[in-house]
Amino acid sequence: MHVTIDEDGCVGAGQCALAAPEVFDQRDEDGIVVLLDETPAPHLHEATRAAATLCPALAIHLAE
Amino acid sequence: MSEPSSKPAFPRKHAAGCPFDPAEDYQGFRENDPVARVSCPAGVDAWLVTRYDDVRTVLGSSALSSSVPPIAHADPQAVFDDPVLPGSILQLDGAEHVRLRRLLTAEFSVKRIQALRPHIQQVIDSHVDAMLESGGPVDLVRALALPIPSLVICELLGVPYAQRDRFEKQSAIMSSVDVDPVIAKQADVEIMGYVRDLVHEKMRDPGDDLTSRLIRRSEESPRPLTVDELVMLVLSLLVAGHETTTNMIALGTTVLLRHPDQVEALRTEPGLLPSAVEELLRYLTIVHFGLFRSVTQDIPLGAETLRAGDWLIAALASGNRDASVFSDADRLDVRRRPAAHLGFGYGAHQCLGQQLARVELQQVFGTLFTRVPTLRLAVPVEELDFKDDSVVYGLHSLPVTW
Numbered sequence: 228m229h230v231t232i233d234e235d236g237c238v239g240a241g242q243c244a245l246a247a248p249e250v251f252d253q254r255d256e257d258g259i260v261v262l263l264d265e266t267p268a269p270h271l272h273e274a275t276r277a278a279a280t281l282c283p284a285l286a287i288h289l290a291e
Numbered sequence: 292m293s294e295p296s297s298k299p300a301f302p303r304k305h306a307a308g309c310p311f312d313p314a315e316d317y318q319g320f321r322e323n324d325p326v327a328r329v330s331c332p333a334g335v336d337a338w339l340v341t342r343y344d345d346v347r348t349v350l351g352s353s354a355l356s357s358s359v360p361p362i363a364h365a366d367p368q369a370v371f372d373d374p375v376l377p378g379s380i381l382q383l384d385g386a387e388h389v390r391l392r393r394l395l396t397a398e399f400s401v402k403r404i405q406a407l408r409p410h411i412q413q414v415i416d417s418h419v420d421a422m423l424e425s426g427g428p429v430d431l432v433r434a435l436a437l438p439i440p441s442l443v444i445c446e447l448l449g450v451p452y453a454q455r456d457r458f459e460k461q462s463a464i465m466s467s468v469d470v471d472p473v474i475a476k477q478a479d480v481e482i483m484g485y486v487r488d489l490v491h492e493k494m495r496d497p498g499d500d501l502t503s504r505l506i507r508r509s510e511e512s513p514r515p516l517t518v519d520e521l522v523m524l525v526l527s528l529l530v531a532g533h534e535t536t537t538n539m540i541a542l543g544t545t546v547l548l549r550h551p552d553q554v555e556a557l558r559t560e561p562g563l564l565p566s567a568v569e570e571l572l573r574y575l576t577i578v579h580f581g582l583f584r585s586v587t588q589d590i591p592l593g594a595e596t597l598r599a600g601d602w603l604i605a606a607l608a609s610g611n612r613d614a615s616v617f618s619d620a621d622r623l624d625v626r627r628r629p630a631a632h633l634g635f636g637y638g639a640h641q642c643l644g645q646q647l648a649r650v651e652l653q654q655v656f657g658t659l660f661t662r663v664p665t666l667r668l669a670v671p672v673e674e675l676d677f678k679d680d681s682v683v684y685g686l687h688s689l690p691v692t693w
């Protein structure tokens with residue numbers, strides 16, 4: 228699994244950081260998404276997929 | 292604009308048999324007419340979008356504008372051509388909306404809000420203590436549901452708590468439909484004046500609060516906010532962060548009391564609290580009239596084409612009961628695997644305060660049902676006074692005892 232994010236699209240809702248805190252964080256200055264792990268390990272795939280579905284701005288893209 | 296209409300009416304009431312269920316009509320719309328033309332109380336027709344996938348599609352689309360009165364479709368006295376005031380985060384689109392939202396997102400990030408957890412717990416504990424000391428029956432709205440979120444948002448913004456009564460009263464008036472327009476206008480003016488004083492005070496004498504940080508962040512930004520914009524933005528937070536959580540606490544408590552097995556599950560397995568809160572947000576969908584938008588570019592949706600200039604209602608309450616996404620959708624199930632519900636909306640305007648709302652709700656329900664295990668309604672459900680006419684669904688009062 229390979230994750231990419233679209234910082235410009237992100238609206239800082241934090242759904243990703245809540246669903247998959249090992250993979251996503253939010254910048255301290257403006258709450259915008261930070262990708263912690265571009266290639267999450269298999270045990271994180273489900274949570275990463277959930278984060279992508281939850282994101283209200285479609286700012287998380289997965290290549291599997 | 293107000294041609295007489297033979298179209299079905301926008302479903303404005305909850306189900307006849309159950310105050311927690313959206314209008315029965317929604318199921319028919321989802322099955323037979325998912326992108327329907329309906330007539331609204333204000334005398335205009337709108338598209339009513341009722342399926343989960345379609346609601347997400349339209350709210351995620353840049354072909355819609357939020358620059359309409361948020362509940363005009365449900366309000367018989369709606370005025371459609373009021374200008375959007377500068378700083379109205381809920382009603383601005385595109386880059387103008389992003390400019391405001393980005394000044395605030397840091398304040399509501401997961402980490403920031405998690406750090407408030409211990410403090411929020413203290414606020415909850417002291418209110419539950421006071422409620423227990425006073426002895427039942429009490430009105431849970433006055434005892435917990437209103438003061439807890441109110442205190443939390445007032446503290447966050449740096450509003451002196453002594454001012455909260457004044458603020459609460461005006462906020463309740465502002466969020467009602469069917470209220471005398473003169474009284475509504477007065478409430479608007481009064482609360483704006485109050486927030487204006489607050490903003491001026493924080494400009495003069497900044498403190499360790501969101502309002503002061505917002506002012507500083509704005510000053511450092513390429514196009515700083517005007518005072519009018521600041522006032523409107525702070526007002527939006529105050530109002531949005533207040534009524535919503537209050538009503539979720541009151542309605543959530545009521546519905547849980549009707550499902551003792553689920554309360555028992557929460558007591559024995561506190562790990563279920565996060566999923567229980569998501570489920571309550573889905574099941575209750577307190578922004579019950581849905582979200583009102585206008586179409587700015589032609590877009591196809593299902594078998595229809597939405598045309599620029601049309602009105603549209605994205606029915607959150609209907610999408611959240613769509614059985615193709617949520618199995619047995621009309622059942623409350625605190626063990627339901629979390630899915631992307633629509634209770635906080637979707638798209639660029641999705642609730643900014645959602646992390647705060649989650650933490651407050653998780654801790655209120657966690658605390659209330661453990662500390663007051665014998666909690667029960669003090670009147671039959673039939674006698675409860677539901678807020679059918681407000682932007683946000685809820686209860687005027689909730690008599691409980693233990």
Ligand code: HEM
Nearest residue numbers: 380381528531532535536539578635636640642643644648
């Ligand atoms: C359970 C409680 C809550 C619910 C159900 C709720 C629901 C919603 C919904 C549905 C929207 C989207 C409106 C739209 O797209 O037109 C929204 C936006 C918003 N909410 Fe909440 N909300 C809650 C709590 C809060 C809290 C605690 C705050 C804190 C300040 C807050 C602040 C906001 C703001 C500022 C917006 C506008 C965001 C924007 O336009 O970009 N909400 N909320």
Ligand code: SF4
Nearest residue numbers: 237238240241243282
């Ligand atoms: S869920 Fe989407 S919009 Fe929200 S912080 Fe993550 S990337 Fe940004």
